[in-house]
Amino acid sequence: MADDIPYVIINPNSNGGKTGKELDYILSTCKRVFGDFNFKVTRKLGDGVFLAKEAKEAGFKTIVAIGGDGTLNEVSNVVANTDIKVGLVARGGSCDAHQTHGIPRKLEDALEIVAGGYNERFPLGLARGDTDRYFIDMTDAAFTGAAADADATFGWEWLPADFRYGLIAMKIALFNFRPVPSKIVVDDQIREVDVSAFAVGLSDVLAGFQILPGNHPRRNEFGVLIAKDLKGLRLIYNMLRALKGKHLKNKKHIEVLWGRNVVIESEKPMTWEAEGEIYSRKSTRVEIEYLPNAINLIIPEGWQYDTIIEEKPKLVSRIKARIN
Structure with missing residues (x-):
């Protein structure tokens, strides 16, 4: 029976707690779309891992993550390198991975995509620092890692997630952050720089x-952003330019490399995060490996990964029209 119905994991704390307030609506919509389904609700950070393991051990073949990028990350760390299908339902703040894979924000549309069951295999990254962590979208450190760490305890959850993150990042840039001397190796490319921001x-x-305009999961390699020698107002200025991808024009301080194996050795430990989950604070050496075909995602059939970001809403609209 388990392999015929989806196992739904819901994070009620996502989107500033709004998901919890919508729980009855979410469950009734799941019932209408799926018919039979199992579900569990997370209570704290890390519960998504525990519940996904429970589903895996019970023999479920489809796990649906309803929440933000963090909920999806926790599920991904359990189902990596298995045939379990993962459904994505955006109920978080940024939901970067959901945008990457063309998942509509409307609950019923996202659930209909899951019910349709069309799936493809995608790469994952595996980062090794204090702990090992798979990531489905992006991992980062230095300035952005410090901002993500502060975001977890900042409060003000009533603010839109991206806006709150921006406020925190500006505070970190102005008062707390200094570039970190580091050696970076991307395949056979070596850089020795004072790192301001670093993302894989x-x-x-x-x-x-x-952060990495034009990058997508079908490139068959990582995009690696290195920002160097930036702090204070200059760091904030380039951060704001990154809203539209214009930071890459600053070739003196920002570089993008491409590759499958990344090693960074820093003079002092940096905070590392992946999809909002902190996995390393103490390590001065972090290794990141590209793993092809490591996860099975349910996606909209016909989603075009090389679509430029400005055209993605139009493509999502066409997919929604097909669903409805």
Whole structure:
């Protein structure tokens, strides 16, 4: 029976707690779309891992993550390198991975895509720092890692997630952050720089910022962003330019490399995060490996990964029209 119905994991704390307030609506919509289904609700950070393991051990073949990027990340860390299908339903703030894979924000439309069951295999990244962590979208450190760490305890959850993150990031840039001397190796490319921001991605967007414009999961390699020698107001200025991907024009301080194996050795530990989950604070050496075909995602059939970001809403609209 388990392999015939979806196992739904719901994070009620996502989107500033709005998901919890919509729980009855979410469950009734799941019932209308899926018919039979099992569900569990997370209570705290990390519960998504525990519940996904429970579903895996019970023999469920489809796990649906209803929440933000963090909920999806927790599920991904359990189902990596299996045949379990993962459904994506956006109920978080940024939901970067959901945008990458063309998932509509409307609950019923996203659930209909899951019910349709069309799936493809995609790469994952595997980062090794204090702990090992798979990521489906992007991992980052230095300035952005510090901002993500502060975001977890900042409060003000009533603010839109991307706006709140922006406020925190500006505070970190102005008062707390200094570039970190580091040696970076991307395949056979070596850079020794003072790192201001560092990101390794399978897609283009981080917390609403176009960090790696044009990057997507079908490139068959990581995009690696290196920002160097930036602090204070200059760092904030380039961060704001990243909202539209214009930071890459600053070739003196920002570079993008491409590759499958990344190693960074830093003079002091940096905070590392993946999809909002902190996995390393103490390590001075972090290794990141590209893993092809490592996860099975349910996506809209016909989604075009090389679509430029400005055209993605039109493509999502066409997919929604086909669903309805």
